[in-house]
Amino acid sequence: MDKFKHPIIVGAHKLKLSNLEQLAKDLALKLNAKIEIESKEELIITFESKKPIYTGRLIQKNFNLIPQFKYQLNLNEFKLMIYEDFIEILFLFEVDYFHLYDLSTKEELKKIDTFHKTFTILNILGVREIFVGIFEEFGKGKELKYKWKNVLKEINTLQHFKVSI
Numbered sequence: 001m002d003k004f005k006h007p008i009i010v011g012a013h014k015l016k017l018s019n020l021e022q023l024a025k026d027l028a029l030k031l032n033a034k035i036e037i038e039s040k041e042e043l044i045i046t047f048e049s050k051k052p053i054y055t056g057r058l059i060q061k062n063f064n065l066i067p068q069f070k071y072q073l074n075l076n077e078f079k080l081m082i083y084e085d086f087i088e089i090l091f092l093f094e095v096d097y098f099h100l101y102d103l104s105t106k107e108e109l110k111k112i113d114t115f116h117k118t119f120t121i122l123n124i125l126g127v128r129e130i131f132v133g134i135f136e137e138f139g140k141g142k143e144l145k146y147k148w149k150n151v152l153k154e155i156n157t158l159q160h161f162k163v164s165i
Contacts, residue, residue, distance in 0.1 A: 014126035133160035
C-alpha cells in the first residue's frame with residue numbers, strides 16, 4: 001500500500017459570483033440552507049430558506065497571491081473554496097487519495113453519507129464531475145494562474161481519477 005497522500009479535489013462550477021450578499025442569497029435558495037455572512041462592518045447577515053437542511057458560513061476572500069480565490073463556504077463536514085470558475089473541496093477530516101481511489105473503483109464512494117451529501121451539494125451548484133489528484137504533486141514548481149482550464153490541464157498531468165456526480 002502506498003503511504004498517505006492528501007488529495008486535491010476540484011470541479012468546474014457555473015456560479016454567479018457578483019457579490020457576497022447575492023451569492024449567499026443564491027446559495028441559501030439553491031441548497032435549501034441557512035447561510036451566514038459577515039459584512040465589512042462586522043455584522044452577521046443571514047439568508048435562510050423556509051426549512052433549511054444545511055447551515056453554512058460564507059466568507060469573502062481577497063488574496064493578492066491568488067486573486068481568482070473569491071469565497072469560502074464552510075459547511076459541517078467540508079469547506080468549498082470557490083474560485084472564479086472552479087471549486088476546491090476540503091474535508092474537515094483526514095482523507096487519503098489512495099483510499100478515495102479504491103472506494104471510487106469499487107463504486108462505493110457515493111454510498112458513504114458524507115461524500116453523498118457533498119456530491120449532492122456540488123451537483124446543485126452545477127458541478128458535474130470532480131477530479132481527484134495528489135495534492136503534493138499539484139503545481140510543483142510552476143507559477144499557476146488559478147483558472148479551471150489551467151487547473152484541469154495541471155491535474156491531468158498528475159496521477160488522478162475523475163468522479164461523475
